Amino acid sequence: MRSATPWSDVFSFLLEATGETLYMVGVSTVIATVLGVPVGVWLQLTAKGGLRPNTAVHRILSFVTDLGRSMPFIVLLVALTSVTRLIVGGSIGSTAVIVPLAVGAIPFVGRLVQNILSEVHVTVVEAAITTGASTLRIVRSVLIRESLPALINAIGVTVIALIGYSAMAGVIGGGGLGDLAIREGYQRFNDRILWSTVAWLAVLTTVIQLGFTRAARASDRRRHASV
Amino acid sequence: MITVENLTKSFQGVSALNGVTLDVEAGTVLGVVGPSGAGKSTLARCVALLERPDSGAIRVDGTDITSLDGSALRAARRQIGVVPQGDSLLRQRTAAGNIALPLESAGIPGPQRRTRVGELLDLVGLTDKAASYPDQLSGGQRQRIAVARALAANPSVLLADEPTSALDPETTGSVLTVLDRARAELGVTVLVVTHDMGVVRKICDDVAVLEQGRVVEHGKVLDLVNDVASRTSSALLPAVDLNPINESSYDRVADVVLVGFAAVGALLPEAAHRFGVELNIVGGGLTRLGETPVARFRLGLNGERSDSALEWIGEAGGSVQRSLKGPQGVAA
Ligand SMILES: Nc1ncnc2c1ncn2[C@@H]1O[C@H](COP(=O)(O)OP(=O)(O)OP(=O)(O)O)[C@@H](O)[C@H]1O
Ligand SMILES: [Mg+2]
Numbered sequence: 001m002r003s004a005t006p007w008s009d010v011f012s013f014l015l016e017a018t019g020e021t022l023y024m025v026g027v028s029t030v031i032a033t034v035l036g037v038p039v040g041v042w043l044q045l046t047a048k049g050g051l052r053p054n055t056a057v058h059r060i061l062s063f064v065t066d067l068g069r070s071m072p073f074i075v076l077l078v079a080l081t082s083v084t085r086l087i088v089g090g091s092i093g094s095t096a097v098i099v100p101l102a103v104g105a106i107p108f109v110g111r112l113v114q115n116i117l118s119e120v121h122v123t124v125v126e127a128a129i130t131t132g133a134s135t136l137r138i139v140r141s142v143l144i145r146e147s148l149p150a151l152i153n154a155i156g157v158t159v160i161a162l163i164g165y166s167a168m169a170g171v172i173g174g175g176g177l178g179d180l181a182i183r184e185g186y187q188r189f190n191d192r193i194l195w196s197t198v199a200w201l202a203v204l205t206t207v208i209q210l211g212f213t214r215a216a217r218a219s220d221r222r223r224h225a226s227v
Numbered sequence: 228m229i230t231v232e233n234l235t236k237s238f239q240g241v242s243a244l245n246g247v248t249l250d251v252e253a254g255t256v257l258g259v260v261g262p263s264g265a266g267k268s269t270l271a272r273c274v275a276l277l278e279r280p281d282s283g284a285i286r287v288d289g290t291d292i293t294s295l296d297g298s299a300l301r302a303a304r305r306q307i308g309v310v311p312q313g314d315s316l317l318r319q320r321t322a323a324g325n326i327a328l329p330l331e332s333a334g335i336p337g338p339q340r341r342t343r344v345g346e347l348l349d350l351v352g353l354t355d356k357a358a359s360y361p362d363q364l365s366g367g368q369r370q371r372i373a374v375a376r377a378l379a380a381n382p383s384v385l386l387a388d389e390p391t392s393a394l395d396p397e398t399t400g401s402v403l404t405v406l407d408r409a410r411a412e413l414g415v416t417v418l419v420v421t422h423d424m425g426v427v428r429k430i431c432d433d434v435a436v437l438e439q440g441r442v443v444e445h446g447k448v449l450d451l452v453n454d455v456a457s458r459t460s461s462a463l464l465p466a467v468d469l470n471p472i473n474e475s476s477y478d479r480v481a482d483v484v485l486v487g488f489a490a491v492g493a494l495l496p497e498a499a500h501r502f503g504v505e506l507n508i509v510g511g512g513l514t515r516l517g518e519t520p521v522a523r524f525r526l527g528l529n530g531e532r533s534d535s536a537l538e539w540i541g542e543a544g545g546s547v548q549r550s551l552k553g554p555q556g557v558a559a
Contacts, residue, residue: 127315127373130275131329131380132304141328146319221319221360 004192013180013193014200020094021176024169025162028098032105032162033155039065039106040113041139047118051125051135068107073165076100077172097174101162108161112154116147149220156212160205177201228253228416229274229384234283235440236269243269244280245440251384251433253288256410256417258427258448260462261437267420268312270437271388274418275309276300288383305333308377308415310387315373316361322372323348323357329380347375350412351405367398374405384416385409391426399423403430424462428516434459448516452523453484455548460484464523465512477527481537482511484546485522495526498540504530 005013043065045051046058077100084099085091120143128142144151167178177197185194229251236244243266251257259267272278274285276292284291292303308329316325323344330340348354351371361369370390377385387406391399407430409415419426427434427448434451436444436458444451444458451459467482474480485491491513499506510525528536541547 121314123311123313123315124317126277127309127311127376128317128328129277130304130307130309130311131332131376132301133328133332134301137332141331142317146317148319221321222362 005190010193010196013184014177014196017175017177017180017197018200018204020169020174021163021166021178024094024097024101024166024174024176025159028101028105028162029155029159031098031102032109032158035102036106036109036158037113037144037151039110040117041143043110043114044117044143045135045139047114049122051129051138065107065110068104069111071104073100073104074168074171076104077168081172092173094169094174094176096172097166097169097176101165101169104165105158105162109154109158112157113151116150116154117143119150120146149216149222152212152216152219156209156216159208159212163201163205163208177204228286228288229257229418230284230286231270231274232284232286234270234273234280234285236266236273236278236280242440244273244283247283247437247440247442249435249442249445251416251418253383253416254410254414255432256406256419256430257433257435258431259418259420259435259437260422260424260427263422265437266440267437268388269440271386271418271420274384275307275311275386276304277309301332305329305380306382306384308380308382308385310370310373310377310385310390312388312392312420314361314369316369316376318361321358321360322353322364322368325361325372326375326379328376333380343379347379350378350408351375352401365398367394367401370394370398370402371405374402374409378409378413378415381413382415384418386418386420388420389422390419391421391423396425399425400429406430427459428463428514430517432517449486449519449521452486452516452521453546453548455482455484460523463514463516464521465514467511467523467525474527477507477509477529479528479533479537480509480525481528482523482525482548483537483540484548485524486544486546487519487521490544491520491522494540494543494545495524497543498536501539502530502532502536504528504533504536506536 043058043061046054046061080100080103081091084096087099088095090096124146125138125142128138166174166176169176170179170182177200181194181197184190185197231247231249234244234247235242247270259270261267269278273280280293285293287306295303317328326344326347327340330343348357351374353368353371356364356368364372374387374390390406391402394402403426406417406419410417419431421427431448433446434448435442448459451457452464454460464484485494495506505528507527508524509527511523513520513522515521537547
């Protein structure tokens, strides 16, 4: 039996993998938010009872969104190889993982956002309509601002989900914490690495979740913050 | 000024408005009343440009607003202040921020916006609540902020759908006071939908009764109370027949409506004196419509010249509605 990996090496493994995970998840979350929120807004605008109801557009958009959401991430990872190469100029490594992560998360964010926006009460929206506000203003000042706490929480949920998905990044050499746990820990029977990674992931996700919950609460002006 | 002509609207074949015609003179308050499902909200929503009527016209200050689109529609909406039914404030904005919304929509710059918001907070008596969020306000305060918001962009008309429905009597009073001030101080034309005749009693100049999508009664409140057959009079005037009286002890029994200080105060004693009759109030009572005292009394008269006394009351401005005993229609 080999002697256990020294803690100093475990730490440097964890440090590097954490950097990779945060990079992959961070960038893909930003992209998924920037593109997913408009998708959610568009879904809600075109929905029945929305500001710009349009059944045909809504159906198509819903279909594409749900298709994207039902795609297993591992399939997306492999299927998007050529697209990834086109965008980032290569198909392996952390940067290459960002493409499928972001693509997978856009419909996820879109649906979450639509559900949240649909919760804004119709009287509140109509009151804004009667002030002569443009659709853009209503989206910004009413739909999004009124739901901001819930939206921030939804982004938090997305980050946690993407950390999970990114564990499969190893398939295309993306590295990260999941990859560390599987390849260095599980496959090489290195319990110290496996369990330190698991413990660190638990800490990391908890801290991230807490951060988003705090931010959501800070943005909430309602007395009973229940999001 | 609001003119509604022959408005119709149906939902999936069910008719909600069935040829509604009414008008609200500039600077007056019209109360729209009627049973649940009569089409009151539908009417208000059509005038608020939230619902498009199937046919008919709605004119605000002479301009037909029913077929506008795009920026013309948004501009028209700014001319029409709306207090929607139910909670309608942005919960993530302060009271001041809520009032500012129409001003932002109108593209009014920050400093002017703040001045105007200050004026409106003053109008509704909530200057000290400027920085409070809706959840920190009472129902009545929220409703007053909603009125202030509706008035922010200087609309010429104000619509309110059940502005007091969820409020207790005292709070209702504070909201009605604000609506009344809007009319008195800003000269706004007000259309208020309500199921509460108390609202009509306190602030309405005119009333329109809606039933099954039709206007079944429309006119000045003070005129309608003189008409015994009107729904308005039976809803607003004190009941006369609470205590059964012994009619045989009177030569004449008649119901009379008196409007205004002079009539209520002086007419009956004067009549008794002039015609030398005994004149007793045997039923009914006194109420107030806006600032005007209004009475409906059941009178019992004894004396030879009882008919003449009743006739004189009618001529002097009272309205003798029916003679329950004696020659029918003698003075009516
Ligand atoms: N969006 C809608 N879709 C279908 N039917 C509607 C809609 N809005 C109103 N109606 C119908 O139109 C009729 C009039 O409704 P409206 O809300 O105008 O009544 P109301 O006089 O305001 O009643 P209430 O006093 O209960 O508020 C009712 O029969 C109602 O069911
Ligand atoms: Mg209604």
